[in-house]
Every structure is written in structure tokens, then in C-alpha cells.
Amino acid sequence: MNVIETNNLTKSYGKSRGIVDISFSVKEGEIFGFIGPNGSGKSTTIRILLSLIYPTSGSANIFGKDVVAYGSEIKKEIGYLPSEVFYYANMKVIELLKYSASFYKKDCSKRINYLAEIMHLDLNKKIDDLSFGNKKKVGIVQGLLHEPKLIILDEPTSGLDPLMQQKFFDLLKEENKKGATILFSSHILSEVQKLCDRVAIIKEGKIIKLENISALKENNYKRFRIETLSKIDKNHFNIMGVNKLEIKENRVKFIFKGNINIIIKKISFIEISNIWIDEPDLEEIFMHHYSKEA
Numbered sequence: 001m002n003v004i005e006t007n008n009l010t011k012s013y014g015k016s017r018g019i020v021d022i023s024f025s026v027k028e029g030e031i032f033g034f035i036g037p038n039g040s041g042k043s044t045t046i047r048i049l050l051s052l053i054y055p056t057s058g059s060a061n062i063f064g065k066d067v068v069a070y071g072s073e074i075k076k077e078i079g080y081l082p083s084e085v086f087y088y089a090n091m092k093v094i095e096l097l098k099y100s101a102s103f104y105k106k107d108c109s110k111r112i113n114y115l116a117e118i119m120h121l122d123l124n125k126k127i128d129d130l131s132f133g134n135k136k137k138v139g140i141v142q143g144l145l146h147e148p149k150l151i152i153l154d155e156p157t158s159g160l161d162p163l164m165q166q167k168f169f170d171l172l173k174e175e176n177k178k179g180a181t182i183l184f185s186s187h188i189l190s191e192v193q194k195l196c197d198r199v200a201i202i203k204e205g206k207i208i209k210l211e212n213i214s215a216l217k218e219n220n221y222k223r224f225r226i227e228t229l230s231k232i233d234k235n236h237f238n239i240m241g242v243n244k245l246e247i248k249e250n251r252v253k254f255i256f257k258g259n260i261n262i263i264i265k266k267i268s269f270i271e272i273s274n275i276w277i278d279e280p281d282l283e284e285i286f287m288h289h290y291s292k293e294a
């Protein structure tokens with residue numbers, strides 16, 4: 001079953017582009033990454049899913065229900081962490097969280113304590129006295145306190161130190177194991193790589209690639225770094241499938257996608273002193289998509 005489904009979702013802000021023909025689906029139990037640089041349209045898509053804004057054309061369904069028609073009903077099953085959180089500064093953390101919990105028809109107190117303990121959040125502090133990172137933690141607890149079936153996170157890790165990021169990711173994995181579906185938007189590829197099953201790459205309002213993380217990483221992309229005994233001819237590796245080719249004297253590096261034997265044969269013509277072959281990280285593959293399709 002698809003938990004999220006969008007069909008040609010389009011939003012224009014007057015004359016300026018928001019998103020154009022965004023179509024993707026997220027299956028139940030999936031952790032889906034939404035990746036793109038600032039201004040590419042991630043928040044716009046998410047705001048439509050949460051019916052905070054309406055699409056100009058196209059449609060989006062969550063749990064099989066249209067987000068425009070059933071927005072308020074759907075929202076009860078969603079945990080949302082916005083990219084920026086704003087609170088009434090005068091409230092204590094616990095007061096705010098209890099207020100948030102009052103929107104749901106269940107007792108969330110145990111859950112609030114559990115989440116606060118994991119995230120090292122002091123419930124008795126005033127919101128005003130919290131650092132940016134601690135305010136973010138309040139947002140995390142607020143988004144997860146009602147054990148939502150769908151968790152939507154918009155650039156959730158900014159402000160969290162690496163240890164807290166790890167705890168947060170562990171928490172998300174735990175929620176996912178219990179059945180929650182997750183939509184995770186980010187411009188930090190290493191986080192998406194750690195957490196997500198599948199990813200949509202969004203650029204200038206359009207999805208340019210939908211891929212399994214494993215396929216994106218292993219899709220025959222290999223990073224080669226070679227050192228040779230003599231200077232390398234600048235055209236030696238200028239062949240199909242070679243990208244980001246850099247040659248300096250007796251060193252060459254590139255990313256290759258294709259039949260690996262072609263490269264091995266090419267290498268056999270030169271005398272090498274060292275070679276490293278590994279998998280490029282998502283960042284490199286992603287940047288390659290961007291530069292190629294720009």
C-alpha cells in the first residue's frame with residue numbers, strides 16, 4: 001500500500017516556480033529520502049502534503065485520501081517536524097508538549113517522558129532558555145509523541161550535535177520497525193544514505209531521479225584512483241562511462257559507470273604503481289547527476 005502518492009503536483013507562487021509535476025509514491029514502512037539543494041522545492045511539496053498550502057494543479061493522497069479534501073483528518077496520523085521551529089517562549093517544555101498532546105485522543109505522558117529521556121531534553125526548562133538544538137529536540141518530541149503512522153521531517157538534523165543526530169536516527173529506525181513510514185527531506189546526503197531505503201532527487205522544482213539507495217550507490221559506480229610510473233596521456237581514460245576525470249602528472253582519478261572490464265583493459269596498457277577502487281558516496285553520484293543534467 002502507498003502511504004503517500006503525488007500525481008503531477010504543481011505549485012506556482014505567482015510568477016515564481018515552486019514545484020512542477022512532482023510525482024512519487026512512498027510505500028508503507030518505507031523510509032523515503034527527499035534530496036535537493038536549497039530552493040529546489042522540498043518544503044513546498046511537504047507543505048502541500050500537510051495541507052498547509054494548496055497545489056496549483058495535480059493531486060496528493062495520504063493513506064489513500066486526498067490531502068485537500070481530508071487535510072485535517074489525515075494530519076492526526078502524521079508527525080511533522082518543520083525545518084524551523086517557533087514556540088511561545090514563555091512556556092515550559094512540558095506545558096508545550098502537554099498542549100500538543102491534547103490534540104490527540106490518547107494519553108501521551110509516558111511517551112513524552114520516554115522521548116525526552118532519549119533525546120536528553122529537560123522538560124522543566126522554559127522554552128526561552130533553550131539553545132537552538134534543544135528547541136529542535138522539543139520539535140522532535142512534539143512530532144513523535146502521538147506515535148504517528150507517518151513521520152514527515154523537513155531538514156530535521158540542523159542544530160543537533162552528532163551524538164544527538166545518532167540518537168535521533170536510532171529513534172526513527174525504531175519507529176520505522178514498529179511500522180511508521182518516514183519521509184525525510186534533507187540536503188545532506190550522508191544522512192539520507194544512513195537512513196533511507198529510497199530517494200527522490202529534486203532539482204529546480206522537478207524530480208530528476210527516483211532510485212533505491214543501494215542502487216544509487218552500487219549502480220556500477222566505482223571510484224578509481226590510480227598512480228602510474230610515468231605521465232598519463234590525457235586521453236587515455238577519455239571513454240564512455242568515465243566521469244569527473246582528473247589527471248595530474250602520474251595520478252588519475254574518476255568515477256566510472258559501466259562494464260568494469262573496459263576499465264581494467266585500459267589499465268593494463270599502463271604501468272601502475274598503486275590503485276584504489278571503491279564506491280563513491282552518494283554526494284559524488286548526486287553531484288554527477290546534477291552537473292550532467294544541468
Ligand SMILES: Nc1ncnc2c1ncn2[C@@H]1O[C@H](COP(=O)(O)OP(=O)(O)OP(=O)(O)O)[C@@H](O)[C@H]1O
Nearest residue numbers: 013016017018036037038039040041042043044045
Ligand atoms: N511563499 C513563497 N512565495 C514565493 N516563492 C516561494 C515561497 N515559498 C517558496 N518559494 C519558492 O519556491 C521554490 C521552492 O522553495 P522551497 O522552500 O520549497 O525549497 P526547499 O527545497 O525546501 O529549500 P530550502 O531547503 O531552502 O527550504 C523556491 O524557488 C522558492 O523561492
